[in-house]
Amino acid sequence: MSTTTAERAATPPAEAAPSRVKALLAVPTLGPLGALLLACLYFSFASDRFLTGGNMSLILQQVMVVGTLAVGQSAVILTAGIDLSNGASMAFGSLVMTKLAVSGGVPAWLAILAGIATCAAIGAVNGSLVTLMKLPPFIVTLGMLNIAMALTHITSKEQTVTGLPDLLTKLGDTFPLGQTRVTYGSVLMLVLFAVAWYVLRHTAAGRHLYALGDNPDAVRLAGVNVRRQLIGVYTVAGVLYGIAALLLVARTGVGDPQAGQTDNLDSITAVVLGGISLFGGRGSIVGALYGALLVGVIRNGLQLTGVDSVYQILITGILVILAVGVDQIARRRRK
Amino acid sequence: MSTETPLSTETALSTEIPRPVLEGRGLVKRYGHVTALDGCDFELLPGEILAVIGDNGAGKSSLIKALSGALIPDSGQLLLDGEPVRFHGPADARRAGIETVYQDLAVAPALDIASNLFLGREIRRKGVFGSVFRLVDKPRMQSDAAKHMADLKIGIRSMGQAVETLSGGQRQGVAVARAAAFARHVVIMDEPTAALGVKETGMVLDLIRRVRDNGLPVVVISHDMPAVFEIADRVHVQRLGRRVAILRPSETDMAEAVAIMTGAAPGNLAAA
Incomplete structure (x- = not known):
């Protein structure tokens, strides 16, 4: 081949560097953060009790269970999956913990581990069905939602478990921070978000998880064991739901078979409001934290301003549809 | 070595053939009653661009899949640098130094x-950050990626930009750069200009030439006849599961x- 042909079709000029403004707008967590700050701003004018250390701590405490669920949910959704069973799985895990500790004669720490392991096992089953049987995540986890819910009712016999050992409610305890007191559980949630952010952003496994939701064929052809990776994601998400179960127990002080019934949808709401694409591969876990806090702030703020709780649900619903709409429009633009 | 190959009986190109980098002898693959490869031979010589052409159903993709693991x-032999090899999956071929660029x-x-270039082969930080905390070395991957892209004269400035912001040709450039960066023996490209x-x-096409000029032989499967005739050093014509x-x-x-491809004209190789 002659070099003249090579020069004829010379490489086109380098891409113009994207402008600062454009780069800033491309930060996916900017929208959720803006919405969160706007909501805070509004409620701090609407109620003088909103912007107090005590109330902020309360919001964190109200958010910690759904927030922790949202960490696992984010991982699953980033792979282009969805987990409808996480609330029910958490409820079952909390029943396993409390039952074993109270009437099973099992040491509290072992009961906690058993509860977390139960949730991890449920996650592993979900992941295996999705990966090996190639069933849609929506259907698998919908089925698992019912199974976990039924197991909860069977094991609890509709009885709330009370008289828990201290260790199970330890995460509900508080420590002083300036003028206010903060629960250990809300700190744990923030730590989990930080760890998840690190893993997703800065490890090979995290990069693969993003790529998996983006183009699974590319990941497979790059020599990554896609099956193991995907089952791993659902299992780790299960561990997180198990930790959420412990937080739930710590917050309520009992093992409640009725708990967590809408938490699956709340966790999806948080993830979607946080700007993580339901189609996988795009978004930041930090956004999911903003999303969870946004839901928490709206509920708390409307409560403080005396709005009926029905409207809290209404507004959350509208926000979710808006968030998905924005994601969908962004997707079409890229095409 | 030419005495053992079926090529020795052929008139075309039988003289002064250097040892093939990658060679297939009598490859057979059947799917039920369908014979995709029917005793197919193949060889790729050092420093060449070999195009594989053929009509739909001629066994082009089966051949390429066999080469890329x-x-x-079902039977037949693969030789890499004269040594018999067996691939049980794409990972085996990759480990042996054969990189494939798949269409789309x-x-x-x-x-x-950078993440795409190192997908599945991420470089971790040295020390505990890498071994315990699994921290990937983004600055190093970015600078290495920039070097690989520059080797092929792909003019993209930022290795941190998402691949979806690139044009189709530039995306293909990323895929080719990845293959060229990690291949030690062969680069295979499936329909690179589709x-x-x-x-x-x-x-x-320039990219493909640069890969060859940097020392790696390239196999190109293509329907694009003008492209094939522009870049290929030799053309392997596949028909009915054979060369x-x-x-x-x-x-x-x-x-x-085209006449040979469709069977309107006879090929220049004796039937095996």
């Missing part, structure tokens, strides 16, 4: 260029190639 032949499947659009415009096709001809673009034309 995506398919295990190669990249994750939302990830940046769905590209004229200018972009020219750009990708029926080896052509040199300088000694033939597209009409003849």
Whole structure:
């Protein structure tokens, strides 16, 4: 081949560097953060009790269970999956913990581990069905939602478990921070978000998880064991739901078979409001934290301003549809 | 070595053939009653661009899959640098130094260029950050990626930009750069110019030449006849699961190639 042909079709000029403004707008967590700050701003004018250390701590405490669920949910959704069973799985895990500790004669720490392991096992089953049987995540986890819910009712016999050992409610305890007191559980949630952010952003496994939701064929052809990776994601998400179960127990002080019934949808709401694409591969876990806090702030703020709780649900619903709409429009633009 | 190969009986190109980098002998692959490969031979010589052409159903993709480890032949032999090899999956072929650029499947659009280049082969930080905390070395991957892209004269400045922001030709460039960066023996490209415009096709063809000029032989499967005739050093014509001809673009034309491909004209190789 002659070099003249090579020069004829010379490489086109380098891409113009994207402008600062454009780069800033491309930060996916900017929208959720803006919405969160706007909501805070509004409620701090609407109620003088909103912007107090005590109330902020309360919001964190109200958010910690759904927030922790949202960490696992984010991982699953980033792979282009969805987990409808996480609330029910958490409820079952909390029943396993409390039952074993109270009437099973099992040491509290072992009961906690058993509860977390139960949730991890449920996650592993979900992941295996999705990966090996190639069933849609929506259907698998919908089925698992019912199974976990039924197991909860069977094991609890509709009885709330009370008289828990201290260790199970330890995460509900508080420590002083300036003028206010903060629960250990809300700190744990923030730590989990930080760890998840690190893993997703800065490890090979995290990069693969993003790529998996983006183009699974590319990941497979790059020599990554896609099956193991995907089952791993659902299992780790299960561990997180198990930790959420412990937080739930710590917050309520009992093992409640009725708990967590809408938490699956709340966790999806948080993830979607946080700007993580339901189609996988795009978004930041930090956004999911903003999303969870946004839901928490709206509920708390409307409560403080005396709005009926029905409207809290209404507004959350509208926000979710808006968030998905924005994601969908962004997707079409890229095409 | 030519005494053992079926090639020795052939008239074309039988003289002064250096040892093939990659060679297939009598490859057979059947799917039920369908015979995709029917005793197919193949060889790729050092420093060449070999195009594989053939009509639909001629066994082109089966041949390429066999070479890249995506398919295990029922019988026949594969030799890499003269040594017999067996691939049980694409990972085996990759480990042996054969990289494949798959059509449309190669990249994750939302990830940046460096992440795509090192997908599945991430470099970790040295020390405890890498071994305990599994921290990937982004600055190093970005600078290495920039070097690999520059080796092929792909003019993209930022390795941190998402692949979806690139044009089709540039995306293909990322996939080719990845293959060239990690291949030690062979780069295989499946339809590298499909769905590209004229200018972009020219750009990708230049890339393929640069890969060869940097020392790696390239196998290109393509429907794009003008492209094939522009870049190939030799053309392997596949028909009915076999290689029926080896052509040199300088000694033939597209009409003849198409005639052989469709069976309207006989090939220049004796039936095995």
